[in-house]
Amino acid sequence: MKITFFLPYMEMKDVVCHTFLEQQEQSGEEWQLETILRLGTQILDDVAIGGDVVVARGATYRKLKQLLKHVPVTELKISGYDIMRAALACKKESGEERIGFIGTTEMIYGAQHISELIPVELVTAAAFEEDGIRERLLEMKEKGVRAVIGGVTSTIIARKLGFSAVRISSGREAVYQALVEAKRAYQLSLQERRRAELFRAILNYTNDGIIAVDKNDEILLINREAANITGLSPQSTGKRLASLLPHIPLRQVVETAQPVLNRITRFNDQDVTLTCIPMQTGNQTIGAVAAFQPVLKVQNLGNEIRRKKNQKGHIAKAHFDDILGESPALLETIHLAKQYSKADANVLINGETGTGKELFAQSIHNASSRSREPFVAVNCAVLSENLLESELFGYVEGAFTDARKGGKSGLFEAAHHGTLFLDEIAEISPRMQGLLLRVLQEHEIMRVGDDRIIPVDVRVIAATNRDLAAMSREGKFRLDLYYRLNTLHLVLPPLRERGRDVLFLFRRFLSGIYSRDGIIWKGMTKDAEDCLLQQRWDGNIRELYNVAERVAVFTEGAELDENDLRIALSGGVQTGTTQQALPEESPMPAEQKTVAAPAAGEMDEYQRIRQVLEETHYHYGHAAERLGISRTTLWRKMKQMK
Known part of the structure; x- marks a missing residue:
C-alpha cells in the first residue's frame, strides 16, 4: 500500500517523511511513501500516480480530485493557526496591516474572523487555476492591497506582480492528520471497491439485463x-442513453418519477419485457434503472420452474421393458403402444381390471417426446364431481368453503408439457364430461372461482374397463368426448388370453417375493402349472400376484403342489365353496380318509383363526401376528382345518 504525497514546497518533505515514519513505528502498518513536487495545476494532467491514495493541498488537491476517478484523494488542510502565522509574518515583513488572502473556497472559509484575533485585516478571494489567481490579485491591487498570503502558486504569481507575499506553511499537526485521513480513505475505498465488484458480479450473473442512468440520462x-441483449458495449458508461437506445424510456422515468412496468419492446429482432423504475433519495429523483429480459427466455424459465415444481411425485416409473410376458397377444399390444408413443395424440386404453392400464400409460409417456415432463395420474372413480373438478382445474382463494388460502393449481397445470392419465374415465359425470371436452378442444383451463384463462399443453391418456362406444350410443357418455379421447385406441389382452404368460408371470412374482426374504424357491409341480392355466383370472395380473403372495406364506420356498395352490386360490381357508375346486379324489391314502373329529377346543381355535383371517382380509403375516403364532404354524393349522 502506497501513499503519494504532493508537496506544495520542497521544505515540507522532511516534515512529511519524519511524520510518516513516526506513524509507521506506532501502528506497525506496512505502508510506502512517495513524494512528488509539482508547482502549478496545469502540469498535473499527465502526471503518473503510483500510489493507492493521494494527499495534496489547495488547488492541487482540487485539481487531482477532478482528475482521479478511481484513486481516493485526501486534502492536506490549512488550519486557522497556519493562516494566522502567515498573516503575522507577512505584516512583519511588509509593514502592511491590510493583507490579501488568495486560496480555494475551503481555505478561505472563515478567514475573515481571524481579523478579530490578530491586528490584521484579511481581504479574501477564492481562486483555483493560475489565470484566476492572477485576476484576483490584480483586483486586490486596484483596491490598494500590497501584501498577500497564500499557497505556493499564489505567492509566486503575487511576487511577479509586485506584491509582498508570504507562503502559508502547513504544520506537522496538519501533515499527521492528513496521513491518518489518507489511510482511512484508502480502507473505505477498498471496501467500496469490493462491494462494487460483488454488486457487479451479481448483476453480471442475473438473468435480467440492467442499465442504470443518473438524473442527466448518462x-x-x-x-x-x-450488453448481450442490446448490443451496447459495457464501456458505454458516461454516454447519454437516449442517444443510444431511445426506446428505453429512462429519461421519461427520471422526469416524471413514475415507473414503466412490463412493457413489451424489441431489441435486435427479439421481443423483450421491460420495466423501468426511478431511483430516489427522499423526494428527489437521482436516476433510473431499466431491467429487461427476452420474452422467450421468460417463458422458458417459467415452464422450467413449473416443470420442476410439479414433477414432485408426478413421475412415470414404468417403461416398456417392465411389461412382462411373451405371448403374441401381449407383444402385438406393446408394438402398437410403442407406435402410439411416437405420436402426440390422445390415447384411450381399454382393458379389464388388473391388466396393467397405468403400466402401459407410463410406458407410452416415457417413450414419448414428453418423457422429461410430468406424468400426472388421477382415478376419476374415487372422487366426487366437485372434488374432481377442483383437482383437475385448481381453484382460487375463496372459491368454496375450506378452499386453501392463496388457492391451488390443478392437475392440468401440473401436467403442463407432460401427460395426464385419467383412469376410470367412464365414471365421470355429464357435467365433467363437458368441462373435459372444452379443455381437449381449446387447450386452456379456468380455475374454479376464477375468470382467468390459463393455456395448457397436455397429452391425455384415458383408461377404462367399460365399452365407451356402447355407453355413447346409450347416451351415458358424450360421443364428442369419446371421439376426442379415442384418437388412438389400445386394447389390453386379459391374462386368460395370454396363454403360458400366466406361468411366466407367476414364476417371476414368486421368485421375487422369495428373494426379498432370502429364500430359494424349489419350483412347482406339473399339476400346479395345469391348475394355474385352467383359471379364468378375472382379476388378471393383480389377482395372479395376490395368489403368489399367498403361496409364499404357505409354502415358504417348498415345491408348490396343486393342493397348496388351490388353498391359495381359495383365499387360504377351504370352505364349502372352495372344496368344490379341489380334486374329487383326495391325494391322501385310503386308510387316512376317515379321521377323528376335532375336539371342542380345536374347533374354537379354528373358528378364531377364520375370524382373524377375515378381519385381516387374509393377510397371513398380520393374522399370524394377531394370533401370536408364526406364519409356519398358521399354515400348518390351516392344513389341519381341511
Missing part, C-alpha cells in the same frame, strides 16, 4: 446481459 452501469 449511463452509470450496464451489465453483461444488457
